[in-house]
Amino acid sequence: MTLTDSFVPTTSGAVLDGPALWSAQAHMPSVIGRQLVIERGEGSYVFTSDGRRLFDGTAGLWHANVGHAHPELARAAYEQMMRLETYHVFQRYANDRALELGELLASLAPMERAKVILNSGGSDAIDVACKLARRHWQREGRESKQIILSREHAYHGLHAYGTSIAGLSFNREGYGTESLVPETARISFDDLAEVEATIERIGADRIAAIVSEPIQGTGGVNPPEPGYLEGLQRLARQHDLLLIVDEVITGFGRTGEMFASQRYGLEPDLVTFAKGVTSGYAPLGGVLVAPRVWEPFYLDSPDTPIFRHGATYSGHATAAAVALKHLEILERDGLVARVRELEGVLRTELSGLAQRQAGVVEARVAGFLGGVALDERIDAVRVADRLIELGFISRPLRGNTLQLSPPFIVSDQEVAEYVSAIEQTVAEETQR
Template sequence: MSSNRVGLGTSLWSAQAHMPSVLDSRVTLVAGDGAYLTTSDGARLLDATAGLWHANVGHGRESIARAAYEQMCRLETYHVFGRFANEPALQLADRVTAMGPIPDAKVFWTSGGSDAVDLACKLARRHWQLENRPDKRIILSRANAYHGLHGFGTSIAGLEYNRDGYGSDSLIPETARIPTNDLAGVAAVIAELGPERIAAIVAEPVMGTGGVIPPEPGYLDGLQRLARANDILFIVDEVITGFGRTGVMFASERFGLQPDMVLMAKGITSGYAPLGGVLIAPAVWGRFFADADAPMFRHGLTYSGHATACAVAATNLDILEQEGLVERAAELEGVLARAVKPLADHELVADVRSAGFMAGVQLLPEVPGEAIADACIAGGVVMRAINNNTLQICPPFVVTDEEVSRIAATIQDALDGFASRR
C-alpha cells in the first residue's frame, strides 16, 4: 500500500516512528547554531535533547566543518582492513585510548554505537571460544536497557517492545536480562543460568533511553565484582555517557570502573559525522596481537576508521578541551538538578531523576508524554518522551544557566496547560 500524501519527504520512512502520525506532524530542521535549531518555517528551538544525546559541543561549529572539508580534500577515507590504515584513524586511536578508562587499551573503530554493541558482543563470545570455554555464550543486559538496534542490540534490549515482533525471543540466541539496581537479583540470575555459560554483562553507567536511570550507590561496582568473581567480561556502554556527559571524560572514571570493554559513539564527534568504537583491555586483545600464530578477529566495517569522521572527532575533542566543556558539563549538572527538582511536586509527575548533565521527568502513566513533548516544542524547546513516559533532558554543553532554567520552565508550562484542560 502506498501513501496518498504528497509533498517534500513523503518517501522517507522515519526511524522509530508511527508513520501515519509522523507524516502529518513533521518538524523539519534546516539549521543549527550553538544550543539552537531552526525549522523550515522559521521557528527557533532550544535543543534540550542534544539531538539523540550527541550534540555535546552544540550545532554549527565551523571549525569542525572545516576539518571535514580539509580532510576530504586530502583523502575522504580509506579502509583499515588488513595492512591498510589512514592517518586520522591512527592518530585518533592513540588519543582516545590515552584518555580512556582502560590502561593499555586498543580501539576497534565502527560507524556508530549500534555497530560497537555488535562488535563487543561478538568479541566477547570469540574470546571465550579461544579460551576453550565454548559454553560461555550468554550475553546479559539490564532490564530497561537500550543498546542500539542491530542484531545483538535488538537481542539484548531490556526494552521489551524493541525485542517483540520478530518471531523469537531473541534474534541472536543466548541472551538474558538481569535486574537494574538490584545486585541480589543479578547474582540470582547468574546462579540460575550458570556462570560457566555467561560470556559478558553489558551495562550503561547511567541508563539513557530506558528513562535516565542513575545507578544506585555501589551497584556498578558490585556488578563489576560479580562479573570478575564469575569470569564474566564486563562491558560498559558509554555511547551516551562518554566524552563528558557525566562531568568527566568517561563515566567509568566517575564510578571507579575498570571494564574489559567500553563502547563509545555520539559524543566522540558530537554528531558531526558517524563514528563509534570499542576500547578493549589487554586481557581480551592480547592474544590477537601475540605472535605469528595469533588468531584473527574476522570483523570489520567498510567505514571503520573513516578518515573524515576521525578528523571530525579530533576537532571535536579539541573543542571539548580548549573550551573546558567537560568541566562546564560538571557545573551544569547541579544547575540542571536544581532546575528540575520543583517539577517533582507537580500533580502530573511521578518522579524526577538526574545523573550527570542529564535528567528525566517521568510523568504519570495517564499523562500523554508525546503531547507534553509537543507542547514543549510549541513553546520553543525541543523535547522527547522516552521509556516509562519520561521526558528526556540532555542539552548541549554550551547552554547557559538561564537556558537550563528555561527548559524546566517550559516543561512546567506544558504540564500546567494539560492539567488545566483535564
C-alpha cells in the same frame, strides 16, 4: 510551499503517498504530515523549514554536545576531504587520522593500555563488542560461555545484537523468536541480589559477558542505584565474566568525566562509544578493549587468531579528523568541567519543579542528563508536542518520562527557561 506541505495527507489513503523516507522508530501513519523538518542549526538551537526556532533540549539524540554548525568542525571535515576523504584500515592498510585518533582515545580510556576498534556508530560498536566477548571465550577454549546478559529497560542500538539484548521488550518483538541472537538474557536493572540469582540459575560457565549502560538513557534516564555498577563489576570478576560498559550516550563528558566509568570507578573489559566522540558531526563509533581481551590477538605467532571485525568505513579518515578536532575543543573550552556545573544547575531546577508540580512523579539527574517522570494521567507525548509549540524540544521515553540532555554550551538561564517551559506544559495538562 515547504517540504512538509507537499506531503500533508488529506485522506487516510494519502498516507501511502507520503515522503519516501521511512522514519526511524516511527508509527508512520501518526507522523506523516506532522514531521518537523530541521533545515539548519546554530549553537543550542535548530530551525525548521516552516520558520520555527527550537531549543535543542535533547542535543539531537544525545549527541550534539558542542552545539550545531560549529565552524571549526566543518573546517576540519573540509580540509581532511581535500587531502584524503578516507582509506580503509583492513589488514596492512591504515590512514594517518585513524591512527592518530586511536592513540588519543587509548590515552583517554578508562582502562590501561587500551586498543581501539573504530566503526560507524553505537549499534556497530555493540555488535562488535558482543561478538568479541564470545570470540574471547572461544579462543580460551571455554566454548559454553556464549550468553550475553543485559539489564531490564536497557537500550543498546538496533543492529542484530542490540536488538537481541534490548531490555525494552518492544524492540525485540516481531521477529519470530524471543531474541534474534538466542544466547541472551535479562538481569534486574537495580537489584544485585536478583542479578546474582540470575547468574546462578543460568550458570557462569554459560555466560560470556554482562553489558550495561552506566546511566540508562532511552529506558527512562535511570541513574544507577548506589553501588549497583560497582556490584556488577564485582559479580563479573567473581564469576569470570567480561564487563561491557555501553558509553554511547555517556562517553566524552556527558557525566562530568570523560567516561562515566571513571565517575563510577569502573574498569571495564570493553567500552562502546559513539555520539559524543564527534558531537554527531560525523558518524563514528567504536570499542575500547582492555589487555585481557586484546593481548592474545597480538601474540607474535603463526597460531595467533584473527578477530574478524571491520566495515568499509571503519577508521574513516574524515570522521577521525572531525573527532580529533572535537576532542580538542572539549579540552580547550573546558566543556567537561562545565558539565559538572550544569549538573548542579539542572539538579536545582528539576528539584524545584518536582516540589512545585504535582504532575511530576520524579525528577532524575546524573551528569547533564535529566529525566522528568510524569504522573500516569499525563501524556508525555502530548507534553513534548506542546513544548515544541513553546520553542523547546524534549522527547518522551519509557516510563512516561521526558528527556533533558541539552548541549554542553548552554547557559544557566537557558536551562532554567527549559525547565520552566516543562513546568508550564505539565501544569496545563494537570488542569485538563
